Amino acid sequence: MVPEGNTSNRDAIQTTGAAVDLGVEHLKLTYGEIFNFSHTYLMDPGRPEVALLLDDVLNFAAKFAYQNSGTDGLAFLSSCTIEQNKILSFTQAHRILLGCSVGSVPVSPTVSNDHCFGLSIFPGSVAMKFIYALLTTNGWFNIAGLADLHTINGESLSRGYRTRFQERFNGLDPSLKYIRYSDIIYNSSQGYPAVEKALQTLRETSRVVFLFGSGKSFLMILRTAERLGMINGEYVFFMLTFSRFGVSLDNWDDTWWKVTDATADLPIPVRGYVSRATIVISFRNPYSDGLDKPIRDLRSRIIATARRNYNMTYPRSEVPTLVYAAYEMYQVYGMLLNQTYALTGRIMNGLELAKLLRRQTFHLPTGIASFSRSGERSVDMLGEILNPRTGNYVTSFLYDAASERLSNTSDIAAIWPGGAWPPPNEPLCGYMGNSCPSASKTEGNLKIAVGTSVGIGLMLIAIGIAVLVMR
Numbered sequence: 001m002v003p004e005g006n007t008s009n010r011d012a013i014q015t016t017g018a019a020v021d022l023g024v025e026h027l028k029l030t031y032g033e034i035f036n037f038s039h040t041y042l043m044d045p046g047r048p049e050v051a052l053l054l055d056d057v058l059n060f061a062a063k064f065a066y067q068n069s070g071t072d073g074l075a076f077l078s079s080c081t082i083e084q085n086k087i088l089s090f091t092q093a094h095r096i097l098l099g100c101s102v103g104s105v106p107v108s109p110t111v112s113n114d115h116c117f118g119l120s121i122f123p124g125s126v127a128m129k130f131i132y133a134l135l136t137t138n139g140w141f142n143i144a145g146l147a148d149l150h151t152i153n154g155e156s157l158s159r160g161y162r163t164r165f166q167e168r169f170n171g172l173d174p175s176l177k178y179i180r181y182s183d184i185i186y187n188s189s190q191g192y193p194a195v196e197k198a199l200q201t202l203r204e205t206s207r208v209v210f211l212f213g214s215g216k217s218f219l220m221i222l223r224t225a226e227r228l229g230m231i232n233g234e235y236v237f238f239m240l241t242f243s244r245f246g247v248s249l250d251n252w253d254d255t256w257w258k259v260t261d262a263t264a265d266l267p268i269p270v271r272g273y274v275s276r277a278t279i280v281i282s283f284r285n286p287y288s289d290g291l292d293k294p295i296r297d298l299r300s301r302i303i304a305t306a307r308r309n310y311n312m313t314y315p316r317s318e319v320p321t322l323v324y325a326a327y328e329m330y331q332v333y334g335m336l337l338n339q340t341y342a343l344t345g346r347i348m349n350g351l352e353l354a355k356l357l358r359r360q361t362f363h364l365p366t367g368i369a370s371f372s373r374s375g376e377r378s379v380d381m382l383g384e385i386l387n388p389r390t391g392n393y394v395t396s397f398l399y400d401a402a403s404e405r406l407s408n409t410s411d412i413a414a415i416w417p418g419g420a421w422p423p424p425n426e427p428l429c430g431y432m433g434n435s436c437p438s439a440s441k442t443e444g445n446l447k448i449a450v451g452t453s454v455g456i457g458l459m460l461i462a463i464g465i466a467v468l469v470m471r
Contacts, residue, residue, distance in 0.1 A: 013041060014312040016079060016101070016326045018305035022298075023077075023330025031334050034341065040064070061087045065094060073337070073347040077329050079103060080118065091115060097350030099333060101326040103160070105376050109172065115351040116375050117358075119325040119332065122157075122283050123376035123401075127240075128164060130381040130399040131281070132176050133406040135208070138422040142431070143169075144182045144206035146198055146221060148213030150189040157240055158212040165210070182206060188217040195224045202235075204429040204436060210238045222275040231277040233418030234428070241282045276386050276417045280393055284380040286367055287321060294365040298324065324366055325377075332362050332369060370402065378402050387415050 024039045031037075061076065068074060076091060080100030088106040091098045098106075098116045104124030105116045135143065145162055152159050162183075167173075169181035182205050186198035199221070202209060211218050218239060225231055287295060299319045306312040314320075336357055340348050348356075354375055361370040370378040383397030396410045413421040429436035 014306070014310045015320070016323055017310050018302045018312070019323045019326040020077075020330070021305055021309060022301055023327050026327075027330055027334045031338055035337065035347075057086050058090060061090055065090075065096065073097075073349070075099065075333060075350065077101070077333060079326070080106065080120070088113060088116075091350065095349040095351040097333075097353050099329050101329045102322045105374065107164075107167075109167075113375070115354045117332075117354050117371065118376040119329045119369065120377060121286055121321055121325055121379055123372075123379055124160070124164060125372065125374040125376045126379055126381060126399075126401045127161070127281070127283070128168065128176065129401075129404060130383075130406065132179070133399065133404075134383065134397060135179060137406055140208045140422070140425050141178050142180050142182075142206050142425055142427065143208040143210065144184055144202060145210045145212050146202065147183060147185045148188045148217035149185055150187045151214035151217050152212055155212075155214055158214075161210075161240055162212040188213065188220055192220060192224055195220045196228070199225055199228055199230065202230075204427060206427055207235045207423050207425070208238075209235060210240070222278065225277075226275065231275055231417060233277060233416055233420055234423050235277055236423045237275065237278045239278055239280050241280060276388055278386065279396075280384040282382050282384070284382055285321065286369070286377070286379055287324060295324075298327065298366060302327070328364055328366060328369060331364055332357075335362055372401065385410070385412060385415055388417075389415075 020039075024037060027035075027037045065074060074094075075097040076087065077099040078101070080098075080103035085103075085106040088098070088108055089111045090096075092111055092113070092115055095115060098113075100106075100116065100118040100120055102120055103118075104120055104122070105113055105118040107113060107124070135141065145165055147158075147162055152162065165181050166183065168176050169179045171177065184198050184201050184205060186194045188195065195217075211221060222231070222237060225235070225237070302319050302323060303314060306314065336353055337347070340353060340356060357371055358373050358375055359371065361368060372378050378401035380401050381399040382395050383399075384393035385396045386392070387394045394410055394415070396408060396412050396415075397406060398409050399406050413419050
């Protein structure tokens with residue numbers, strides 16, 4: 001049985017449904033003489049508001065497992081959004097294979113995910129290893145996140161990684177030890193005063209900052225930081241995006257990071273604000289630029305199936321790359337199932353299959369899919385810094401997922417503001433916050449000086465007027 005575990009909403013079925021249908025068709029055509037495949041969606045079409053009933057996914061999964069208890073092999077091939085994460089414990093207890101195509105493999109401090117695998121081109125385990133390597137290599141152990149409560153719920157990437165930081169840093173994950181993470185929240189709907197207040201708090205917290213929210217909130221943060229003199233190289237601001245090269249999610253690649261006029265106050269969210277003191281973190285797209293024949297053929301088949309089966313038309317006929325991953329998930333499942341059956345003469349359970357998949361490489365028509373020891377796709381990652389001479393971002397860090405090695409690919413000190421790289425780990429106000437009073441005192445002295453100057457000026461004007469009157 002190969003069900004799609006997406007119970008989010010009908011739109012999700014429309015977006016990936018064509019790839020799922022083609023994936024099941026591939027299984028039946030390629031391996032139908034050996035296995036008898038059947039497929040169902042774990043979604044009640046009569047309840048379009050399933051997204052509001054997150055606990056229903058567990059009920060749907062349990063019902064499916066009960067109704068098919070006599071089947072040799074069950075698998076949940078899912079998009080793995082936050083809803084599907086709720087079946088991690090259930091699938092682990094019943095040794096049911098859980099595959100993920102969009103989101104990362106679920107992670108839990110109490111439940112093993114050895115029965116899971118992921119084809120997502122945005123693998124969370126790789127991203128966290130890259131970020132951890134970046135932090136430790138540069139001596140950054142005290143970091144902060146600026147989270148915009150007004151927009152973060154609508155930004156899946158920011159929301160997901162903020163949650164990962166909260167759940168895995170501060171000693172909660174032994175593999176990410178020594179990192180102290182602080183969460184600073186603000187509400188961009190309250191305007192620039194709220195943003196400035198958050199940045200003032202940042203002075204007492206950390207110089208290494210991850211931005212969580214929308215492009216509009218990034219714009220507000222970085223614009224205000226520049227006004228406050230925080231873009232001089234003593235702070236580093238991280239922005240996370242999806243793919244910056246090749247065919248990207250909904251064609252959102254380079255358009256996310258085009259130069260935004262510093263004087264513009266755009267009413268719509270923009271995905272980035274070019275700033276000298278930022279590092280853009282992104283995934284290197286595993287696909288080509290879309291010109292290769294296998295990609296073109298698959299895209300055409302997905303577009304045709306989406307129109308025919310789901311009345312779905314992709315904007316500009318561009319298929320999001322996450323849909324390719326959904327199709328590949330069925331290819332990998334079929335290859336793994338056939339390989340293990342040929343060796344053992346039986347259909348292995350989900351735990352056995354997922355463990356054998358780790359560290360394997362599959363040659364697919366769309367490209368190569370290699371899996372890490374965590375069961376997720378190995379995707380290289382990039383860190384880009386603005387070159388002030390050209391006004392363009394240049395790749396400065398490269399993380400090789402297979403070897404888990406981080407390397408510098410440019411002379412960072414030459415392009416970093418002030419030329420001092422890396423920025424210090426210690427907050428501006430010190431680790432204990434006892435350096436702030438001097439800054440406050442300086443600011444207070446400035447105010448007193450300005451007030452005194454104004455007072456003297458007014459007194460001189462008054463004396464001048466008095467002299468004129470006496471004359």
